[in-house]
Each structure stands twice: as structure tokens, then as C-alpha cells.
Amino acid sequence: MPTATQISMVPVVVDNEKCIADKGCRTCIDVCPLDVLWIDEKTGKAHMRYDECWYCMPCEADCPTDAVTVNIPYLLR
Amino acid sequence: MTQLDDITVKDVDVLVIGGGTAGPMAAITAKEKDPSASVMLLEKANVKRSGAISMGMDGLNNAVIPGHATPEQYTKEITIANDGIVLQKGVMEYAERSFDMIQKLDNWGVYFQKDETGEYDVKKVHHLGTYVLPMPEGHNIKKILYRRLRRNRVQVENRYQAIRLMKDESGAVSGCIALGTRDAEVIVIRAKAVVLCTGAAGRIGLPASGYLYGTYENPTNCGDGHSMAYHVGAELSGLECYQINPLLKDYNGPACAYVTGPLGGYTANANGDRFIECDYWSGQMMMEFYNELQSGNGPVFLKLDHLAEETIQEIEDVLHTNERPSRGRFHDGRGNDYRTKMVEMHISEIGFCAGHSASGVWINEKGETTVPGLYGAGDMASIPHSYMLGAFVYGDICGANAVEFAKHRDLPTLDETFILREKQRILAPLKRSDGIPPNQFEYKLRRFVNDYLQPPKITKKMDIGLQRLKDMEQDIEFLYARDPHELLRANEAQHVYDCALMAAHASMYRQESRWGLYHHYVDYPQTNNDDWFCHVQLYKSEDNQMACKKRPIDPYVVELDEEEKTAYQKMRIQQVS
Structure with missing residues (x-):
């Protein structure tokens, strides 16, 4: 059964200028209940890898540099 | 270790x-x-x-x-x-x-x-x-x-x-x-x-x-x-x-009768009128909510626009910082303002x-x-x-x-033996090179639940739903995960699958209606205390089948007055202007 890869617009936006994941910070990745935030191997910064968001906001609230913004998922807006 | x-x-x-x-x-x-x-x-x-x-x-x-x-x-x-x-x-x-x-x-x-x-x-x-x-x-x-x-x-x-x-x-x-x-x-x-x-x-x-x-x-x-x-x-x-809960439409967070009720907010119909006496979540309250949604007075709204500015600020302060803080962001995106208009509500998934x-x-x-x-x-x-x-x-x-x-x-x-067999079963989706992604499996499963198992419950529909679910059992051995995260989702999807089956079996077993909308069984519209004043227990039988049985209610430690027994049956406001 072959599979395809589709894209989707994700609700969590990380400001790469402010994100300090490349210096070892893992706060947003640690607190996400759905485990959808991961390190982007190209940039070393945090990003949303899976579109499975409950827009619950610990990632934004706990980020030490205010780099994370949680938007409402497009399907719900 | x-x-x-x-x-x-x-x-x-x-x-x-x-x-x-x-x-x-x-x-x-x-x-x-x-x-x-x-x-x-x-x-x-x-x-x-x-x-x-x-x-x-x-x-x-x-x-x-x-x-x-x-x-x-x-x-x-x-x-x-x-x-x-x-x-x-x-x-x-x-x-x-x-x-x-x-x-x-x-x-x-x-x-x-x-x-x-x-x-x-x-x-x-x-x-x-x-x-x-x-x-x-x-x-x-x-x-x-x-x-x-x-x-x-x-x-x-x-x-x-x-x-x-x-x-x-x-x-x-x-x-x-x-x-x-x-x-x-x-x-x-x-x-x-x-x-x-x-x-x-x-x-x-x-x-x-x-x-x-x-x-x-x-x-x-x-x-x-x-x-x-x-x-x-x-x-x-x-x-x-x-x-089944009353929620803000699309946002799916509670409209929060508990927060807004004591401050004067309430659930209203499209005319801005109250139609339920009590916003406390119960099956009877949800039944009235559902009836209003289906009626010409629907949809249903959270009404706060009659409240004073400082009251609304107090409500926003609580609702937008606790439990579901993205609620304010949802309202901003929609242009909702508690001060100027009622906010549309809907009922949750089961x-x-x-x-x-x-x-x-x-x-x-x-x-x-x-x-x-x-x-x-x-x-x-x-x-x-x-x-x-x-x-x-x-x-x-x-x-x-x-x-x-x-x-x-x-x-x-x-x-x-059990542990080794389970290990193999749990990891199986990761060993495949193609197959059914967990999100597609889960989407289809949950759509069937909505189509066939949510109230109003109807025997023929639940029969079809159960058959559709059973047909999906063979899909489980084709679940495909590309990484540990997708494997987590594949295993979760199997638990969701079990729960959907349980919802169908328990609902079809209790042949009466009870708890308002929660178990609104159209084939058996009345509450039948003679046969069904009992718990319904679901369990795995000795031949590994999903089975149900009755469990009697233990003697009460606090007796009810006759008049109190029906208090929650009288949820609808008698005269809506």
C-alpha cells in the first residue's frame, strides 16, 4: 500500500531569532503534551513537526525567550 | 533492574x-x-x-x-x-x-x-x-x-x-x-x-x-x-x-457556565432567551441543549453582552489565563467580543x-x-x-x-510468553515499509463513531456501526509507522478502537433511555426502572469477547425524597417569551 506526504499549515510558530534550542534549551519540547515539537536538524531550532496540536499553550507560556507563538489551528479558526 | x-x-x-x-x-x-x-x-x-x-x-x-x-x-x-x-x-x-x-x-x-x-x-x-x-x-x-x-x-x-x-x-x-x-x-x-x-x-x-x-x-x-x-x-x-458537553463552537473549549454563571452569564437561544433552568452539565441539560439546537430557536449561544464592563473584564481575566488560555486568541480571530455579541456554542463529540x-x-x-x-x-x-x-x-x-x-x-x-508476544505486536507498525497511516485509520474510525454511535442512538444504525468497526479490525495489521512518534499514534489508535467498540456494546445493551442526551435510545425512548435500574458492566468474557452484564445498585446510604428524584428532569424553562 503506497503512501503520499501531504503538507499542512501548523499552528505553532517559533521565532528562530529568539529560539535558543541550538544552545541546548528544550523547554517547549519537554512540556508539549502531544510531543509534536522537535529540533529542526537543519537549523538546530525548535519547530512543529506534527500537526497534532491542542493549542494548550505550555510551549508559549514556558519559553524563556518568548520565541513561541501558538495560533489556533486553521481548521478551527 | x-x-x-x-x-x-x-x-x-x-x-x-x-x-x-x-x-x-x-x-x-x-x-x-x-x-x-x-x-x-x-x-x-x-x-x-x-x-x-x-x-x-x-x-x-x-x-x-x-x-x-x-x-x-x-x-x-x-x-x-x-x-x-x-x-x-x-x-x-x-x-x-x-x-x-x-x-x-x-x-x-x-x-x-x-x-x-x-x-x-x-x-x-x-x-x-x-x-x-x-x-x-x-x-x-x-x-x-x-x-x-x-x-x-x-x-x-x-x-x-x-x-x-x-x-x-x-x-x-x-x-x-x-x-x-x-x-x-x-x-x-x-x-x-x-x-x-x-x-x-x-x-x-x-x-x-x-x-x-x-x-x-x-x-x-x-x-x-x-x-x-x-x-x-x-x-x-x-x-x-x-x-457530551456544551462547548464554544469550533474552539471546543467549555463555554464555562461555572465561571460566567455566578457572574450573570447564561446559555441562551438565538433569540437571546434562557431555555434551561440550570447550566450545570447533566444529560438532561444536554438534552434540552440538543433540542434547542435542532429547533427553530437554534443555534445556542453563551450570552454575556448584558453584563457590566468590569464583570466582563473579570470573566476574561479568569477564562483567558486558566485551563484554556487560547480561548481569547480564538475570539480575536473571529472578532468575538463578549461585550457586543453572543458567542455561538455547540455540543462536543462523545x-x-x-x-x-x-x-x-x-x-x-x-x-x-x-x-x-x-x-x-x-x-x-x-x-x-x-x-x-x-x-x-x-x-x-x-x-x-x-x-x-x-x-x-x-x-x-x-x-x-505474553511479554514477548506483546512486544512484537506493539512494534509491528514500525517494521512495515508501507501500509495505513495511524491518522487515516483514526479519522475513519472516529467518523464512523459520529455517523453511527452518537445520540440519538438507533439500533439499526448501531448495528451498522459495529459492523464497520469490526471490518476495521483487519486494518490493524496494516498500520504503518515511520518513526517512534507515529508508532505512539498507531498504538493510541488501537486504544481508541477498543473504546469505540465498548461504546457500541454498552449502548446496545441498555435497552432504555436514561441520562437525557447521554443515552437517548430512540428505539426505547422511556426510562425503564423495572428492568434497568442497575449498572451496566462491560468486560472481556472467557472466550475473549466483549460482553455486558447487569450489576445491581448497592443500597443507598442517603435516601432521596420523592420530589427530589425528578428535579433534574425539569430543566426546560416553562415560559420562554
């Missing part, structure tokens, strides 16, 4: 599964009662921000505080709200411990609203009694719990999904098999006692938005515990009494949740399931309408009883 084949085996006295609300309390109490016991708290996410209260909670919905309510009165209220189908001893046990728990949390630094004389500022929301206590600083509750976990040296293991419970040859629970959600490592935790605190089953139905994770419940709460309890042979109860209704893994007043050594607490366990405070109280009860059970038992022996 021992090895079984290449599987790591960790040995503990008490294993608590689920680090949301009830779980941390169970683990803390177990350690407080016996500091020498080894207590592990296993969590699928991270205990710092997990479960239904990951962003805190805006209040207690069921505080039984001397001077405002008595345990007897509360037990009556919940008995009536639940159409008589309750284990009253269990509700009473909660009610009698409710105030002690509030004081314990208060001592730990949880702030409850007090009036000018320093007394708890309790509000009336329920139909009869007064039980709602606001927590304006409730956003910090997880931090307070976390501090207690550290102080009591509870061993915390984050990012493990518990998948199957194990039992020994005597039939007592012996631990669990779990999956590392980031590395796909299968581990075994051998335990003398287990407390299940995995929350509601919130991913059975599909939200109207179609977004798989736009659920009322935190979607991590997908029914892991319900499925595990079923497979290890525990009984579940009241699964036909679905959770789920199992004892916190709000009465469906879950059966427990008694000691927190015991029907499997020796296995305890349950919180939204997953069967004590009805228990909310956050009920989760804390039963977490406390289970922690104490589990550590006592563990004291009188040696480490159980493990069933190696």
Missing part, C-alpha cells in the same frame, strides 16, 4: 500510570504513607504539563464545604443528576473527604477565592446545592504538584505510553508493558500494585471541526487506561452514559469521562477495580461527576490503599 530477553525490567512497589491530576496525588500519598516504598509515576507526556489541567484550572466544581453544603446533600445531588445510577458509597466517600483535600491543597499553596471575611467564596451553579469555588490563580497548580513529587522522591518516568497491564497466575495485577514515545523502546515495569490514572477517553468521537486533535479533552487522554483495564480483565461501567458524566473503569469506594492490586482514579474511573477535586480525593485514596496492598505481597512473577 533485570533483563528479560533484551527487554529492560524495572521493579517497583507501586506503579502509578498517568501524571495529570489523580496520578501525582496517588504517588505523593503512597510515598507519604510509606517513604520506604518505591513509587514510580509513568507519564506519556511530561508531568510538568500533562493531563486535563496542563494549564491549570479555574475552579472547583464540586467543593463540599461545611456551612455551604453537607456530604449527604452532595451525594443526593449527584444521585439525582445521574438518574439514580450511582455507587452512593463512592460519592459519599468523596464528599466526606472533599474539605480535607481543599485544606491540604490550600496548605500546599493552591489559592482558592475567599470573601472579605476570609471564608471560602463558594458559588451556586448546581440545580440544588452550592459547590463551586473559584481558583483565580489556578494556572500554577501543576507546578505545586510537581514540587510535591520532587519533595517526596517519587520516581518520575516521562514519555512512556503504558500499553498493556500484566497479571500473575493468581489473577492479581503484576505491572505493565510500556513504549518509549521517542525511542520506541519497549520496557516492562513489574509492580506489586498499580494505580491507573489515565484520564478520559477523549478521542472516540470526531469534533465537528474534523480536526483530530480539536477535542474537548486533552487528546493525550485517548482511552489508554480503558483499553488496558479491559484487556487485563477489569470491569468497566456506565460506558453508555457518554460524556467520550468516556467520569469527571463530567459517569463512564469509566469500575471502582468502589476504596478505589479498587475488579482486578486485585489494580486501582483507578480520576476521569478514567467510574465515580460520577467527580471533576478535578474528585481526581485528587480518589488519587489520595488509591495511593494509600495501593501502598498497603504492596506491603503484603512479594514481587510477582512475569509471564514471558
